[in-house]
Amino acid sequence: MFELEGNQEELLEKIEEYIARKRYADLRALLLPMEAADIAALCGELDEKVALVFRLLPKEQAAEVFVELDSDQQELLIQSFSNTELKEVLDELYLDDTVDIVEEMPANVVKRILKHSDPEMRKSINEILKYPDDSTGSIMTTEFVDLRETMTVEDALKRIRRTGPDKETINVCYVIDDGRHLIGLLSIRTLLLAEDDDVIGDIMERNFISVQTLDDQETTARALGKYDFLALPVVDTENRLVGIVTVDDAIDVLQEEATEDIEKMAAILPSDKPYLKTSPLETWKARTPWLLVLMLSATFTGIILTHFESALASCAILTSFIPMLSGTGGNSGTQASTAVIRALSLGEVRFSDLIRVLWKEFRVSVCCGLCLAAANFVKMMLVDRWLLHNPTVTPTVALVVCATLIGTVMVAKLVGCSLPILAEKVGFDPAVMASPFISTIVDSLSLLIYFQFASMILGV
C-alpha cells in the first residue's frame, strides 16, 4: 500500500537514476506495486524513455498503463512496437478503451491497430466508431455478461466463470431473449444470494432503465449518477441490447462536461485537452472569437456614452462612478446567470419554472439593490466627499448613483436569470449566456438607467 499523491518529483528522479544506471530490476520493483494511473502520470515526464519503462512491466499492467497515457505518447509507443508487441497489448485492452485510443490516432496507426486486432474485436471497434461523438454509443462497451431467462443460477455462474475474464464488469448481468432483446437484469449479489437451482427468469429485475445508442452521453452519465447504478444497458431502436456504459466512464463524462460548462461560462470555446497540453496557438483560437464578439458589441456602450457626452461634461464627477456601476451590474448578472445555468445543467430548473425563477430573482434583487445602495451612499458621503475632500460629490449625486445601483442590480438579475432559460428553450447552449455575455448587455442598460436618473434628478 502507498499514499495517494506521492511525491512525484522524487519518484521521477529515482526512475531516471535507475534508467541511467541500467538498474532495471530495481525500476521494475519500484513500479510493480503502483497504480496504472500513477505510472502513466510519471510517463508523461519521461519522453522517449516511456518505451523502456513500458517493456519492464508485466503484460497486464503495461496495458493498463497504456490506456492512461496521453494520445501523443500512445502513438509514439505504437510506432515503436513490433507487430507481436502490438498484438499483445491489444489483446489485454478492454474494447471501449481500444475505441478511445483508435479515435485519437492518425489513419496509418488506426489501420495497423485494426490489422492486429482479432476479427471479432475489429468488428466491434468499427461498430462503435460509427456512433457520433458525444453519443452514448461512442462511450459504451460491448463486453458484458449476457444470460438467458431459462438458465438456473448454477448455469449462470458457470457462464460467468467461463466468459467473465474478458468482460469489463460482471457486477451486473443482462438477460436477453432469442432476438437479443433486453428483458431483464440482475446483479452478481442477487445471483450469489440465490439458490443454485433458482431460475434466472424468476429472480431477475424486470423493471429497469435503459438508454439508447444515440442518447446524449451526458444524459446517460447523469442517469448513472442519479440512480446510483454501476452500469446502464444500451439498446438500439428495437430494444436489442448492444452494449453497456459503466460508471467509471460516466465519471469521466461528468468531469469533462463540468469543465466544458465552466469554459463556456468564461467565454472560452471548449477543448478536451488538459490546460498544459494545449499549445498557445490552440488556446488563442479558443479564446479570441468570444473576445472579439464581446469587444465589438461594447460599441453600443460607446455610442451611449458619446450620446450623453454633454451631460457628462456638465457634471464630470458622474464619469468616475461608471466603472463601479457597470462592475456591480455585471457581477449581479453573473451571479444570477451562473446559478440558473448550473441549475439547468443539473436538471433542477426547467422552462416551466421561468416565472418562479423571475419572481425569486426579483425579490433577491430588491434586497441586494437596497443593501448596496445604502452602503454606497454612506461610502460616497464618508470617503469621496469627506475623506477625499471632493465637494462635487453632493448628496444629490449620491442619490443618482444609488438609484442607478438599485435599477441596475434589478435589471441585471432579471436579465441574468431569464436569458439562460430562454436560450435553452430555443435550443442554444445556456452556458454561453454566462458572465461575459450578460455583463456586456448589462453595461449598456446600466448606462441608460444612469443617464435617465441623472437627467431626472440633476437635470443634466
Add this chain to the structure above:
Amino acid sequence: MFELEGNQEELLEKIEEYIARKRYADLRALLLPMEAADIAALCGELDEKVALVFRLLPKEQAAEVFVELDSDQQELLIQSFSNTELKEVLDELYLDDTVDIVEEMPANVVKRILKHSDPEMRKSINEILKYPDDSTGSIMTTEFVDLRETMTVEDALKRIRRTGPDKETINVCYVIDDGRHLIGLLSIRTLLLAEDDDVIGDIMERNFISVQTLDDQETTARALGKYDFLALPVVDTENRLVGIVTVDDAIDVLQEEATEDIEKMAAILPSDKPYLKTSPLETWKARTPWLLVLMLSATFTGIILTHFESALASCAILTSFIPMLSGTGGNSGTQASTAVIRALSLGEVRFSDLIRVLWKEFRVSVCCGLCLAAANFVKMMLVDRWLLHNPTVTPTVALVVCATLIGTVMVAKLVGCSLPILAEKVGFDPAVMASPFISTIVDSLSLLIYFQFASMILGV
C-alpha cells in the same frame, strides 16, 4: 422498462387523480415499476400527500424513496410515522444514508431516530457523525464485507452469502488481520473466477490504495474517478479498516464540488441546496457579501478617473472607450483565471508549473492582444469615424485605444493566470480569484495603462 425523463407533469396529474378518487391499487401499480429517484422527484410536488404514497409502497422501495427525498419532506414523514413505521424504514436503510438524513434533522427528530435504530446501528451513526463535514469519514459507510487471509474461497463465498444482504456493496471485499489492519482486497470477480479451495491470502491484491478518515472528501472522490475504482477502503491513523467510500457517493461529491467551484467563481457564497429550494433571503445572504466587497473596491477606479478628469475633459471621446477596454480586460482575465482554476481543481496544474503557465499565457496574450487591436482599429475607423461620422475618432485616438487593448489583455491574462496559483499556494481557495475579482483589479490597471498611453501619444 420505461423511459428516462418521462413526462413528469402528466404523471403528477395521474397520481393526483388516483389519490382524489381513492384508486390506491392503480396508484400502487403505477409506482411499483418506477425508480426510487423518480418517485422522490414526483413526491417533491405532492406536499402532505407524500405520506399516503409512501405507505402504498413495499417496505424496501419505500425506504429507497425516503433516502432520495428532500430533508424537509423526510422530516415531515418522520413526524407522521408511528414508532413501528419508523423502525421499519430505518431497518431498510444503509448506514451512510441514515447518517446523511440524521445530519439534516433537528435535534428532537435525531433523538427519535437514534432511539429506534438497533444498538449496533446507533453506535455506527454516532461514530460517523463525529467526523468533520467534508472529511472522508463523513461520507463512508461501515457496511462492507471483511474477510481473513486464511479463509478459502469457499469460506469467503459462504461468508458473503451470509452477511451480503446487509452490505452496501459486495463487489469488493476487504481482507483484515486480527488487529483489523487492512492487508489486502479482492473483487468478487477474482473470487468467482478462483477455485473453491484457493486461499484468500494467495489471490488477494496486496498493492492497493487506501484513504484516511480525515482526508478531504473531494480528494477521495477524485481518487475513485482517477483509478476507476468502485470503492475505496478508509483506514484510521493506525491503518485499521474503519469503512469504505463507494463510487455513487463519490459522484455526488464531485457534482457538489463542481457546483461549489462554479458558485465561487461567480462571487456567490456556496450553498448545498438546489436553486429553487433556497429562499430569497438565503440567496441574498449568499450574494451580497461579494457584491459589497467588489463595489467598494471599485472606489479605486473612481479615484483614478477623478485624477485624470482634466485629461478626459480635453479629449472627451476617450471616455466612450472605457467600458470596452475594461470589458475586454475583464473577459481576458476571466478566461485565463477560469482555465487555471479548473486545471488546479483537476490536479493538472501545480505551483511548480507557475513559470510554464505564465510563459504560455504571455504568448497567448500577445496573439490575442494583436488580433483584438487590429480588429478594433478597423472597427474604429470604419464604424465610429466613417459610419457614425464622429470626426474626433482620429487614427491617433485609435492608436491609443489599440495600444491600451494590447497592454490590458497582456496584464489581464498574466494577473488572471497567476493569482489563482498564488492563492492556492498560500492556502486560499483559488476559485475565489475568478472572474469578478480579476475584473475589478484589471479595471484599475487598464485605466492606468489607458491614461499612460493617452499622455504619451496624445499629450493630454
